[in-house]
Amino acid sequence: MGKEAKYVVRLDSEEREHLTELVTKGRRSAALIRRAQILLKADCGRGGPDCTDEEITDALEVGLSTVHRVRQSFVEEGLEAALERKKPTGRQYRKLDGRQEAHLVAIACSAPPQGRSRWTLKLLADKLVALEIVDRISADTVRRTLKKTILNRG
Secondary structure, rough: HHOOOOEOOOOOOHHHHHHHHHHHOOOHHHHHHHHHHHHHHHOOOOOOOOOHHHHHHHHHOOOHHHHHHHHHHHHHHHHHHHHHHOOOOOOOOOOOHHHHHHHHHHHHHHHOOOOOOOOOOHHHHHHHHHHOOOOOOOHHHHHHHHHHHHOOOO
């Protein structure tokens, strides 16, 4: 990339002072300090060192992509966004909490409904909804939960 970096970091004196404080005072996460250091080294404003991405990589022992991402985040979203970690996207949250899982296991271990020899995943899902343990749940979620709990109904 070099001096002709696509994302040019220009810090004003207030931002530079804030970043210097982050790096030198108090306890902060290593990742936050590293991002602040990257911004300070990338600063091409008045009095800034205006280092190239390669120089920053060598000085701070970070990857080129890290330097690029921090620069891009600063230019597109601002100082706070560049310093903070991004929230994970596409994360799968649990469909059932511990109490709900316990109910599911208890139902699965109980006697099946009248006229059935055993519980099906659909029957278990319907029973959880009927007992108002959950608003709605798929049979596949029931399957994954039971598989995870290593349920032995024998």
